[in-house]
Amino acid sequence: MFVSHALKHTSQCPNFSRILMGRGVRALGTNSPVDVKTANELKETVVSEGAGGQELLSSMMDAKIVSNTSSWWSGLEQQQVWSESMSSADAWCSGFLPIEKVQHVVEFLHNHGMSYWGAALCLPFFAKALITMPLITHCARSQAPYLSMLPAAIKEVRQCQSNNRGNTEKLLQEMSAIKKKYGFNPPREMSKQFWGMFVQFPIHLTCLYAICTMHNTYPEWKRGGAYWFSDLSLSDPTWVLPATATGCMLLCVFLNIRLQTRLSTKYDVALSSPFKISLQTMNRISYVFALSLLPVAHAMPAGFNLYMIANILSFSLQTHILRSDLFRNLTNMPSNKYEFKFREQMQLMEKETRSLVTNKTITQEKKSAGKREKLL
Structure with missing residues (x-):
């Protein structure tokens, strides 16, 4: 069902469908977490594609493809916060900490x-x-x-x-x-x-x-x-x-x-x-x-x-x-x-x-x- 909805809106939102059919499909189709890079691409593509991206996202929500959307997005935001806070500190500490x-x-x-x-x-x-x-x-x-x-x-x-x-x-x-x-x-x-x-x-x-x-x-x-x-x-x-x-x-x-x-x-x-x-x-x-x-x-x-x-x-x-x-x-x-x-x-x-x-x-x-x- 997810693949059919993605293919349905490919002409309207090719970039969004490409991301979802790539790394995003596997993560959204299961309960496994999604990496921060995929989340950023999804968010940016929704904005850049305008009505097409929003329509695809709304159709996915209507079809109840993403069962735990709120927990999924909150998990992505937590991973993004940890990655951003640790990136600079990690580079600074990796010089003298094993x-x-x-x-x-x-x-x-x-x-x-x-x-x-x-x-x-x-x-x-x-x-x-x-x-x-x-x-x-x-x-x-x-x-x-x-x-x-x-x-x-x-x-x-x-x-x-x-x-x-x-x-x-x-x-x-x-x-x-x-x-x-x-x-x-x-x-x-x-x-x-x-x-x-x-x-x-x-x-x-x-x-x-x-x-x-x-x-x-x-x-x-x-x-x-x-x-x-x-x-x-x-x-x-x-x-x-x-x-x-x-x-x-x-x-x-x-x-x-x-x-x-x-x-x-x-x-x-x-x-x-x-x-x-x-x-x-x-x-x-x-x-x-x-x-x-x-x-x-x-x-x-x-x-x-x-x-x-x-x-x-x-x-x-x-x-x-x-x-x-x-x-x-x-x-x-x-x-x-x-x-x-x-x-x-x-x-x-x-x-x-x-x-x-x-x-x-x-x-x-x-x-x-x-x-x-x-x-x-």
Whole structure:
């Protein structure tokens, strides 16, 4: 029926019929998504052909050839938005991010019997098993010999930085003396506990661009989903995947808070927030952040929603494995008790440093106020 309607209006609208009989016929005749280039050609041809193109389109609609027209056009618009937003960013990021390699990994898994949506679920587990966990383990093992001396060393570094503001040469000399005194670089050793967190940002950024532009390199990605999310390049219209990602995030926050509370109670360590707020307020902020993930996840394609769900679950699993006494004994990492005592010492040092800075500021303000009074 579609072919007969297209041939009927060939004389009136040859270009429109040519496009539909080419790439457009197959896509419109099935529920498979259409690429953005085909959508643009269809729209431009309707305008250029004038009455002929509009008549053909109206006759197609009367014959009910396109059953899901609204969802089809909305899908095209979503793909077009993603392609336009990712085109410039993709060119900028492809210079230093291995976007194509991640896509090759996904295609490799697909060629060896795994579905595309299954490959999207496996990516975070591979990243944590091959990159994040080995890095965190290495940093913890290399930092272990210096944990007992690190709070005192960091305290001296803070005092040195406070006393030598504006005097770079003297600051470097005193920092070198502190490094020789303790046998290690205190700021560098202190930063190792954040390396595992920092390395995850380029990983997630790479996977974001790789998944959101996957359909440009591998068109089968559009049909690589399952059930209600058959097209991995579009967002989930039922909100099931975004809601699942948000629920997993809330569960992850709850489990991590409970784990930290259990360990701090077990080792009799009173932990506090690293910011100038209470720990309860920090936990509430974490829950609010988890809830705010819902609209963000809905704006992402279904393929990246699957990645987010797997990433949240793998992060919670990674946290519990790294806090396991058995895993720490096998990898020669510092024990939980030793590490929690170190964190308690660091918190005490931070409080002392803040009090010293506050007292110094008050003293300077009093001196400046006395000078102003003398001048008056």
